[in-house]
Amino acid sequence: MRYARMTDRLAGLGSDKWVLHVAAQARAAAGHRILNLTIGEPDMPTPAALIDAACTAMREGRTHYSNGRGEESLLRALAARHSQRLGRPVGTDRFLCLPGTQTALYLIFQALCEPGDEVILGDPMYATYEGLVRASGAVPVPVTLRDTAGFRLQAEDVEAAITPSTRVIFINTPHNPTGAILGPAELDALGELARRHDLWIVSDEVYGDLTHDGRPFTSALANPAFEERTIVAASISKSHAAPGFRSGWACGPAAFCARALPLSETMLFGSQPFIADMTARALSAPPDLARAMAARMARRARIVRDALDGVAGMRVPLPEAGMFALIDIRALSRDSTAFALELLERQDVAVMPGASFGAALEGWLRVALNASDEDTATACARIRRFAEVMAA
Incomplete structure (x- = not known):
């Protein structure tokens, strides 16, 4: 067969x-x-308050079909969270709600890449990244993360790997498995590379709330100069001890979300409303x-x-x-x-x-x-x- x-x-x-x-x-x-x-x-x-929120929502009938973008309450919570983190307004039209970071990244690469495109990413990398890229038909192009540079992706190493086939620079900050955090200057250097070569930046930021000893975290969306070519994926799996609930999202340009929405609807056509309610509650509280x-x-x-x-x-x-x-x-x-x-x-x-x-x-x-x-x-x-x- x-x-x-x-x-x-x-x-x-x-x-x-x-x-x-x-x-x-x-x-x-x-x-x-x-x-x-x-x-x-x-x-x-998983905290009892979040489980109670999901159970209450189910008892109240929040078990019907959702829409492909996400429940309005969760979209508002995501917009508020990112607006506070970035220090500027972020609209609900810049989000797609999906079952976890993994699904969000799968959607992103399916929406951005054609067979034969190249995706530059750091080596080492989380174990599923190669599969996410190859599923789209694109080719992963590993760039060594040197321990002498604190395992942080360096713009000069990325630039050396760019070819006419490059479509995406894929970053993970904070990084799994190394725990490295990309700083503002490093992110800006990567953003400038992406702008110069007309590339997308995709950033997995699922560990953004888990920095050690008060170290600051900077999102790849921090600099508004690069937000029209940057898409971030995250979830509550790590930050809220809820990996089994599979609740995540993609945040990117409104135009990306509009283009990717039919793909999301083809894959899933909506997540569970009771999980959306639980997630909205989780995101509305301090971390x-x-x-x-x-x-x-x-x-x-x-x-x-x-x-x-x-x-x-x-x-x-x-x-x-x-x-x-x-x-x-x-x-x-x-x-x-x-x-x-x-x-x-x-x-x-x-x-x-x-x-x-x-x-x-x-x-x-x-x-x-x-x-x-x-x-x-x-x-x-x-x-x-x-x-x-x-x-x-």
Whole structure:
């Protein structure tokens, strides 16, 4: 039987990247007590007030069809939130509501890219990004994020990768897996490149409320000079500990939203009104939950750094944001997958190999910071023992 070419383009780009997580689950099912630090789940359940808001909306009959753009209450909440963040009015016509950041990014690339177009993005990158780009028929063009530059995408590196086929510069700030935050000057340099070459900027900003130690976050939409070529995707999955509710959005030029709306309607024709009501409530409150979560993540990153930095040649740079810390194991191994699998086998600690996030992170590990302080410290002690044996 024949299949669409998209299935070939996406072969090996789905759950294959999560082999360590799957192996950890299998080992746990076999009776092992696994310290699983693979997935970026929030470290707390969805707040009861948000669940109550969704349940109340369902009981009040908010279970019917929605429209393709989003419920009016949620669009108003998004407009108010972005107007406050950017310091200028942002209208409701600049949003499309979708089930999570992943779906929003899928829609964006389907709307912007043709087969053969090129999308420049940083390497390392979140594990689904290559699939998002290739699903549209476009070609991902990785640009190395150098640890000497704090893993921040540099305009000169992007410019060297631009060709006549380039259509989009795809950024992620704060960045997964490195935790790097792009500053205003770096964003402006990328925006100027995009303007000079008539390119789009697409920015995944799902970790925008999870900066560590009070560090400021700047959206790619901050500079109004570039807002007509910039589209941002985000959700409440991380900031409000609600990943299972699948509630996200795209914010871009009104013209983009009008052009992409029929595609969104073809895909989904509306999200659930009761989830929209819950999301509107979440976005209308101060980000206290995200700030508290970020403080815990920053504390655990320091636990990892203090336990492992300098041990057996390993290095642990502190992240600026997000739910992960990186461990540089290149002094011990250049095969992060083999290292992580053996660590799981010998110490019952599951972490993600850097290779799952791109060639530039081979020889690194990504450690989720959502386990308790005690479990994080225990995992680090086991990693230390394993590394010292390897180095002996």
